[in-house]
Amino acid sequence: MKIVVIGLSITSSWGNGHATTYRALLKALAKKGHDILFLEKDVPWYAPHRDMPNPDFCETVLYTSNEELYTNYYNEVAEADAVIVGSYVRQGVEVGEWVVNTAKGIKAFYDIDTPVTLAKLSRGDYEYISPELISRYDIYLSFTGGPVLEYLENYYGSPCARPLYCSVDPENYYPEDKPKKWDLGYLGTYSTDRQPTLNQLLNEPAEMLPGRDFVVAGPQYPADINWPQNVERIEHLPPAMHRDFYNSQRFTLNVTREDMIAAGYSPSVRLFEAAACGVPIISDYWEGLTDLFTEGTEILIGRTVEDVIHYITSVTEAERKSIGNNARNKILTAHTAEARAAELLEYLEELSAIAKPHIMANDANV
Template sequence: MKIAIFGLTVSSSWGNGHATLWRGLIGALAAQGHEVIFYERDVPWYAGHRDLAELPGAALVIYNDWQDVLARAADFVDADALFVTSYCPDAVAASRLIADRARGVRVFYDLDTPITLGRLAAGRDVEYLPPEGLGAFDLVLSYTGGPALDALEKQLGAQRTAPLYGHVDPDVHRPVAAQPMFGGDLSYLGTFAEDRQALVERLFLEPARRRPEMRFVLGGSGYPQDFPWTDNIWFMRHVAPPDHPAFFCSSRATLNVTRRDMAAMGWCPSGRLFEAASCGAPILSDDWDGLDAFFTPDEEILLVSTPDDVLAALDRDDIELQRMAARARERTLSEHSSAERARELVGLLQTAPEYA
């Protein structure tokens, strides 16, 4: 298949989770014999933090303005599938161009469905949604499953919906040797977000306050100067994707914290969750509906809701934690790899009535 994608960014992983996901998925699609073109606008924020120059096996087109895209429309209008994604700067223009001229399956992929629906519920504009909704697309994919799919149909007129969950490239995210700079008792990798700060306080900062003899490691961008650091928290402003395996593998356990809207809707496994599992790291996570469909609690992952839960998990024997991590890694390689998601995606595209 020939697949064209208009997205946020694949060239920069700074402060967003889309890039790593697309890199894994596009790499898997290319390895399975598909032709992929990814279009992203040259936004200054990402241009200043670009950590990928080309997509192995695929094409990356970084354009300055929408007229550049229109001038080369012949390169993609014949694609078997054309994607527009959430937070794409030119999502509305791309949606209309695809509706008018595309010959293949028209797909909208919302990687931020709880945010989308939360803004709609609050009466706020969603800049990446066409004002007329999603009815012009043949398939609407959601990073979040469960009730989110019904909401996309009822509120935005989506004709056909399906989940396309997070995933991981196990060739990139794999067990590696620990590095002292990332070493600690508990790590947390995530950009600052106001709507998950309360959970970060409860599940990361409070345990750090209670156990000053332990080392806690936090990596991510956007944290404010008045963030309530403690002396036993080591901070990395940005952990580049090539360093993620060492980050996860260097602590006794790592923490997953879900943004409020995503947790409230459920069925929202983050890419970081699968990355950590693929690296063989023992995982502590907040709980939400549907989590047990991806990992079995107490066998492959530990659910925590209080500082006491976190400290009890850290008091477990290392051998027990590593056995749990090994089971999570095995399941991730079997069910949650980028290659598996690529096969799921192609199956969805090929069963669309518009696919020829």
């Protein structure tokens, strides 16, 4: 298939989780023989942080304006077997309307931020998708599963809403036998709604365990946060360093945004990356988490400060390794990039099969 993706970014992972998601998925599609063009708006804040400026698994183009996009890539979009527009694309409604009016193949919206999107729509904030446009895309690919999918179809009129969770490339994320620098670590960009949970499940345990070592990696944290002395800060950690980071922790923390907790069924890419490295995860709770991982044997749930302290101080080394290995086995079974690419192709093939009879009938009537 010829697939065109218009996404937030594939060249820079700075301050976003989109890049690693696109890289894993498109690399897996390319391995299956598909031809992929990725179109990315060139914006100044990603320019200094392009940690993969020229992916070898797809053609990547930076466009400077929508006019350039419409003029220079009309034919590619018109003739592609599938065109996928991602969430948070700059002027995404305008771009999406151009795609659904131009593309002859399947038109898809890939929402890597579904709960955030639904919250924005409820406020009348149509930054990159509108209710009317949802109904015009052939399929709504959602980072969130569960009841949200039915809501997208019944309330917003999507003709087809399907889950397409994030995934992990096991060639990049795997266990390594490294000295453990930290007892607990966290990787994530600053978010006002995540910070209270980060304080509760990492900073407070750090204050109560002064002899233990902790770490928080990620950009955009305010300078006025008072980190405990035993919490190391890393401003930015490019994906090439994620595996080493995870493997240098005894436990890793997963913290979820409020909108995603409310929606449920919204696993983050960090969750899958850490699990693929065989590092036991302590996570806040949300609906659907225990459908993905079994509590106690594949994941540990931190509801209180005391829970985290108990895991750090009382889980034996054998138990710790077993939990990490069990989570890794679950990832390799169901959440690799190859598995996710297969799901996407299955959706596209189903839509193609539905479309072909209509196209043939229309041709016969011409």
